[in-house]
Amino acid sequence: MSATATPMRRARPLTMALLLGLAASLLVAGITALPGGSTLAQQIVSGLMLGGIYVTVAVAFTLTIGVLNFLNFTIPTLFMLTGMVAWGLARWGLPFGMSGGLHWAPALLGGVAVAILASLIVERFTFRYLKTRHGDATEHAIPLVSSLGFLLIFEHLVLIVLGSEAQSFPVRFRLDWQIGPLVLGLPQLASLLLSLGIVFWLSWLLAKTRTGRALRSIAESPDTATLLGVEVTRIVPIVFLLSGLLCGVAGALFVVNYSDVSPFMGDHVGTKAIAAMVLGGLGSIWGAIAGGLLVGLLETLGIHFFGGDAAQVVVWTTLLAAIILRPQGLFGASRIGKGKL
């Protein structure tokens, strides 16, 4: 077990992050100094901010894949659920008219709570009943197919209850910070820091705590973990709780930054997060962070230089090439569990 812990320790999360942050700031400063470079620098800054949201969702994906070898398609829906439920709470208040419309902050907290709850429901009906009965080649798809079922259920329940329109959800929380020609939205900056903070906390949890060790042992071999006294049925829900929390936080940050929600907001962010995860290597948290920031940058710069649809082609072609040429991810980084993947 210590063998899996070493790569995590060797990565020295804090030092690496500080160095990366420093490099990014220097890069942005350098580009701003160039003639006409400030627009580009502004694009890089907003790309990184968008990347922060992708990072959070991508970590949710990569955690479920790393520990359970399960591509959880409900993750984009959990993200959407947070935003839409929060909007519903802010508009109409608690159900059955128990209150008036809520302030945006408790509404967002409510949204996050609903996302976590939904994630635990998914666990109850997919993983708990998952039995390997036949051992044939399409069997790994069973939880994947269940999660597609839940995707349909959640998305269409939201459509029924809250309608299919995109809604504006203004959060009165605007504070901009002007550095030279650059405009940094403080909520954006705070959300980037918050999402990175959660990811740091998660990697600490996996590397240092008892629960983290149990999670990693399940990732290596569920059978051996059970034999050694890890209660798999107790630990697996933690994965879903964490991915619900990550999606909820990402959804809330999205609302704070972009002030609008729609029942389809998860599709875009979810597919980009999948791209981010693949670029970073499945099951690698550090890969998901790097991949998320990279996809955010690629997308913003792609839109800046080529326009929206072409940017999609750029992102997906990169992804397809990455899966085929470097399935271990661009960085070949350490994984939560390396056994099954």
Added chain:
Amino acid sequence: MSGYWAGILAILAINIIFAYGIFVTAAAGQLNLGGAGFMAIGAYAAAVLGEQLGWSPALTIPAAVTITGLIGIAIAFPVLRTRGVYMVLATFAFAQVVTGVILTQPVLGGAMGMVVPDYVDLPVLIGAAIATVVLVFFLMATRLGLAMRALHDDELVSTLMGVPARAVQVASFALGAGLAGLAGGLYAHHFSFVEAQYFSALLSIYVLLFVLIGGTQTAWGPLVGATFFTLVPELLRIGGSWRYVVFGVIIVAMMMFRPEGIVTRTLLARLFGRRRRVADAG
């Protein structure tokens, strides 16, 4: 027959062909979550050949099948290097690239879509669907079909027993792509209009679900799956979003209680097996 039922039958026929396209790949143990990409290639190939070269559907549809099949072969080699979750993701990414390319090419009408000149009527669609079903049943009875089933059940052992895994998988992937292209070509000519938005990730998801819920063990699976999920919502007459909620609940319940799909070999043996064995048992 009313226009309403004619429309449903047309969709049913296209769904059945499309589902068999995904099934042929899945029967060899490979999951293709990029079905919509191949269907889009078929549909746009038929549309472009019909409009630019003025070909009739009798030519455009076989051409669409050939083109999609060839692209299937070209894609199969790199994609089949991956497996499991990676294969699902690779095919998914492929479909995204296809729709992305369509949206950025003005020749293909971009987001506006394309009008397809010649109309193909319902009997042709039904005929094609029946032909597809017969073809796949025949295929599953051949040595190739046996090899595919063996790979589906256990790749390692079948390779050891001398099944050329790579060749069989590429063949089944390309054949599946060709069938998806056929569905696309027929769709384009029947509805006389194609747009990239129709061939979304959701379409790929639905058709994969038809196949997995129907069952990948026997060739009955996709027929049952596609028919069940196209007709039941119509028969229930439940509106809009609720039908998808019901669809989702059925999927989750199926995976809990019968993850191998509705139709399995044991079920068929029980229903149509030789009576003698029952008599022996009694």
